Amino acid sequence: xxxxxxxxxxxxxxxxxxxxxxxxxxxxxxxxxxxxxxxxxxxxxxxxxxxxxxxxxxxxxxxxxxxxxxxxxxxxxxxxxxxxxxxxxxxxxxxxxxxxxxxxxxxxxxxxxxxxxxxxxxxxxxxxxxxxxxxxxxxxxxxxxxxxxxxxxxxxxxxxxxxxxxxxxxxxxxxxxxxxxxxxxxxxxxxxxxxxxxxxxxxxxxxxxxxxxxxxxxxxxxxxxxxxxxxxxxxxxxxxxxxxxxxxxxxxxxxxxxxxxxxxxxxxxxxxxxxxxxxxxxxxxxxxxxxxxxxxxxxxxxxxxxxxxxxxxxxxxxxxxxxxxxxxxxxxxxxxxxxxxxxxxxxxxxxxxxxxxxxxxxxxxxxxxxxxxxxxxxxxxxxxxxxxxxxxxxxxxxxxxxxxxxxxxxxxxxxxxxxxxxxxxxxxxxxxxxxxxxxxxxxxxxxxxxxxxxxxxxxxxxxxxxxxxxxxxxxxxxxxxxxxxxxxxxxxxxx
Amino acid sequence: xxxxxxxxxxxxxxxxxxxxxxxxxxxxxxxxxxxxxxxxxxxxxxxxxxxxxxxxxxxxxxxxxxxxxxxxxxxxxxxxxxxxxxxxxxxxxxxxxxxxxxxxxxxxxxxxxxxxxxxxxxxxxxxxxxxxxxxxxxxxxxxxxxxxxxxxxxxxxxxxxxxxxxxxxxxxxxxxxxxxxxxxxxxxxxxxxxxxxxxxxxxxxxxxxxxxxxxxxxxxxxxxxxxxxxxxxxxxxxxxxxxxxxxxxxxxxxxxxxxxxxxxxxxxxxxxxxxxxxxxxxxxxxxxxxxxxxxxxxxxxxxxxxxxxxxxxxxxxxxxxxxxxxxxxxxxx
Numbered sequence: 095x096x097x098x099x100x101x102x103x104x105x106x107x108x109x110x111x112x113x114x115x116x117x118x119x120x121x122x123x124x125x126x127x128x129x130x131x132x133x134x135x136x137x138x139x140x141x142x143x144x145x146x147x148x149x150x151x152x153x154x155x156x157x158x159x160x161x162x163x164x165x166x167x168x169x170x171x172x173x174x175x176x177x178x179x180x181x182x183x184x185x186x187x188x189x190x191x192x193x194x195x196x197x198x199x200x201x202x203x204x205x206x207x208x209x210x211x212x213x214x215x216x217x218x219x220x221x222x223x224x225x226x227x228x229x230x231x232x233x234x235x236x237x238x239x240x241x242x243x244x245x246x247x248x249x250x251x252x253x254x255x256x257x258x259x260x261x262x263x264x265x266x267x268x269x270x271x272x273x274x275x276x277x278x279x280x281x282x283x284x285x286x287x288x289x290x291x292x293x294x295x296x297x298x299x300x301x302x303x304x305x306x307x308x309x310x311x312x313x314x315x316x317x318x319x320x321x322x323x324x325x326x327x328x329x330x331x332x333x334x335x336x337x338x339x340x341x342x343x344x345x346x347x348x349x350x351x352x353x354x355x356x357x358x359x360x361x362x363x364x365x366x367x368x369x370x371x372x373x374x375x376x377x378x379x380x381x382x383x384x385x386x387x388x389x390x391x392x393x394x395x396x397x398x399x400x401x402x403x404x405x406x407x408x409x410x411x412x413x414x415x416x417x418x419x420x421x422x423x424x425x426x427x428x429x430x431x432x433x434x435x436x437x438x439x440x441x442x443x444x445x446x447x448x449x450x451x452x453x454x455x456x457x458x459x460x461x462x463x464x465x466x467x468x469x470x471x472x473x474x475x476x477x478x479x480x481x482x483x484x485x486x487x488x489x490x491x492x493x494x495x496x497x498x499x500x501x502x503x504x505x506x507x508x509x510x511x512x513x514x515x516x517x518x519x520x521x522x523x524x525x526x527x528x529x530x531x532x533x534x535x536x537x538x539x540x541x542x543x544x545x546x547x548x549x550x551x552x553x554x555x556x557x558x559x560x561x562x563x564x565x566x567x568x569x570x571x572x573x574x575x576x577x578x579x580x581x582x583x584x585x586x587x588x589x
Numbered sequence: 590x591x592x593x594x595x596x597x598x599x600x601x602x603x604x605x606x607x608x609x610x611x612x613x614x615x616x617x618x619x620x621x622x623x624x625x626x627x628x629x630x631x632x633x634x635x636x637x638x639x640x641x642x643x644x645x646x647x648x649x650x651x652x653x654x655x656x657x658x659x660x661x662x663x664x665x666x667x668x669x670x671x672x673x674x675x676x677x678x679x680x681x682x683x684x685x686x687x688x689x690x691x692x693x694x695x696x697x698x699x700x701x702x703x704x705x706x707x708x709x710x711x712x713x714x715x716x717x718x719x720x721x722x723x724x725x726x727x728x729x730x731x732x733x734x735x736x737x738x739x740x741x742x743x744x745x746x747x748x749x750x751x752x753x754x755x756x757x758x759x760x761x762x763x764x765x766x767x768x769x770x771x772x773x774x775x776x777x778x779x780x781x782x783x784x785x786x787x788x789x790x791x792x793x794x795x796x797x798x799x800x801x802x803x804x805x806x807x808x809x810x811x812x813x814x815x816x817x818x819x820x821x822x823x824x825x826x827x828x829x830x831x832x833x834x835x836x837x838x839x840x841x842x843x844x845x846x847x848x849x850x851x852x853x854x855x856x857x858x859x860x861x862x863x864x865x866x867x868x869x870x871x872x873x874x875x876x877x878x879x880x881x882x883x884x885x886x887x888x889x890x891x892x893x894x895x896x897x898x899x900x901x902x903x904x905x906x907x908x909x910x911x912x913x914x915x916x917x918x919x920x921x922x
Contacts, residue, residue, distance in 0.1 A: 103878075189670065198814075397795070409820060417795060417797070418799070420798075421797075429796055434792055434793075435790075435793060438785075438786055438789040438790050440789050440856055441789060441856075442784065443786060445785070449797045450797050451787060452779050455777055459774075459778045459779065460778055461779060
C-alpha cells in the first residue's frame, strides 16, 4: 500500500439542519484506486463537493499529506492538488481540446498573451505519456462522450493533481471505451496518483479498484480491501438489506392492452420502436444514457415530433400533439428532471399538486379554494409528503419529498397510464421504497405503468416486462425472470 | 427554540406590501406636515388625474412580467391607439365609436406583439423593441409634426371629468374597477395561476398541459387593450393626439410594477403591491409638486425605493435562513 495522501475523519455536513453526511471517514493512498460505494442519496456527491471545495464541512477534519487543511473554494482545492471529473462532463463545446484543458489556467507568456505553443506542447506530452489517441486541436463538440472523459483526465493531469476524483465515469461509455478508460486509470496509478472512483457497477469495481469505502444514508458504513471482497457483503453494507427484500412483490392482474406504440420513429434519434402496455403492468425501459428511451417517451406524448409510427389507446389510433392532449386522455408523465420539469419550486405545494387538474376545481373562471385545499391534503396525505404546511414553497422540501409532490400531482389526475422517467433518481432509500410501493399499488388498481430506469436492480425488481434499448432501437424484450443483470448489460451495450 | 421562530415569523410578515404601505403612509404624513394643502380632499383627488393612465397599464404589465415577459412598446401602443381615435374623430365618428376604437386598436397592437412572441418564439424584449419604433413610427408618418385636436365635447369630458356631483375623477373610478378585475384575475382564476406557473417554469407548464403560447398571446393582447383604455383617458385629458404622446412612459410604468414587488425575472408578485406602488409614486410627484420641487428630484427617491425593492426581499430571505439554520444546528448537535 502506498503512502496516505488524504485522510478525512468524522466529516459531517448539514444543509439547513438536514443531514447530508455524518461521521464520514475516508483514507486515500498514492497509487491506489479507492472505490466509494453507495446508493443515490448515500452522500457520495456531498463528499466529492466537500473535497472539491464547493461545500465546507460542518464538522470533522481533513488532512492532506499529514497537514490539516480547509478548502476555501474550488480553486483552493485545485491548488492543493485535488481535481474531480464529474458525471456530466463540463467542457466548452466550441473550444478545442487544448483550450479546454487550459481553461482557467492558461500558460502565460509575455504578460497577457496566451502561449499557445507551450500549451500544445504540454498537452501533447501528457497525451503521449498516457498513450491515448486524441486530436488535441479537435473541437470538443466533435468528440464522443468517452473522448471527452479522456480530455477531462488530461486536464486533471495538466494541473498536476495528486488526487483525482472520478464520479461515475463509465455511466455513458461502451464496454470498449471503458477498457480504454481503465488503461488510462492504471497509468495514473503507476504515476502515483490517488484515485477516488465512484460507481455502482460491481463488475467494474472488481477490475479496477484496490480498496473500497461504503456509505449509506449519509453515513460511513465500512471499508476494506477489494481483493477477496464478497459482492453480497458489500451490497448488504450498501443497502442494509438483501436485494431480494428490496422490492415489494406485485399482485396485480395484468389486463388488456391500454397503450400501444407501433413503429415509432424520429429520424436520427430512434427507429421502429414498438411496444404494448397493459393495464396493471409495469413495463421497464432499460438502456444506457443516450439510448433514446426518454426521447421515445417525449415523442409519444407529443413533446417532440415523431417522424413516423402510430399510437393506439384502447386499440384506437390517437394523435397526441402536446402533453395537454395526453392529459385529457389521463396519461400522466413524471419527467426525469424533477427541478426543471416536475415541480415549480417557487410555488406552494398546493399550487403544484393541483396544477394538472385545476380545471376540475374551478367554478366558472374562479378556483374554488376549499376544493383545492381538500385535494392537496388528500394526495399529499396519500404520498406522506412531509411539510409544515401546504402553503410552503416546494423548494423548502427535501429531494425525496419533492418527488412525492410530483407523484401526488399526477395521482390527482387519476391516470390510466403513468409514464415515469427515472422515478427514483437522486432520492433517499426510504422515499425510494415508498415510490416503489406506490408503483405496485397503482398497478394493482389497473394503472398501466411505463418506467424508464438506469438502475438494473430497480428494473429487475419492479418490471413485469423489460424492454432494452440500444442506439435508438429496441435491442431486447424480456418477461419477468427471463433476464438478469448480465443479460441486460450485454443487450444494452451490444457486447 | 421558540424565540428565533417568532422572530423569523415577524420578518416573514414584514412582506414587501407591508413595507410599501408603511412608506406610503409615512410619506403622506410627512407631506401633510410640511404642506397643509397636501391632504385637502379636492387636491388629492385632482392629483390622481396625473397617474391613473399609467396605473391602468401597470395592471396588465404586472401580468406580463409575472408570466416571465416584458413589454417596452407601451407608450407606442398608446400613440397608435390615440392616432386611430384622432382619425376616427376627424372622419366625424361620435364619442361612443371613438371610445371603442382606441381600445380595439390597442388590443390589435398587443396581439401583434403576442403573436410574434408566442408563435414565433422571439424574445419579448426584441419584439417590443421593434414594435416600439414601428407603432410610434406609424404615428409620426401619419401626423408629421402636427396634432389632431378635433374631438367632440363628450369625448373630452372623459379624461378630465368627475363622477356626477362628487369630487371623484372618472379615471380613478375606471382604475379602481379595472384593478379589482385584474386582482381577481391574477389571484383567483386559473388564468392567473397559469401566469405564475409559466413565469416560473415554461417546461413544467408545458408538461402539465398548460398552453404557454395561448397564455402569452392572451396576456399581451390584454396589455394592448389596457394601453388603449389608457389612451382614451389620456387623449381626452390633453384634448389632442400628438405623435410624441406619452413619450417615455414605459420605464415609469415598469418601475411602478417592479417597485410593487413583482420580480423582474417572473413568477412572483401580488396585485396589492402594484396598487400601493402606483399611489406611492403618484402621490410622491404630487407632494413634491406642491413643495415646488422639480420632478427630476423625485427620480432620486424612486430610484432609491427601486433598489430597496430589489435588495430587501433577498435580505429578508437571508436573515430567515440564518435563523432557520441556527436553530437547526442546535437541534442537530
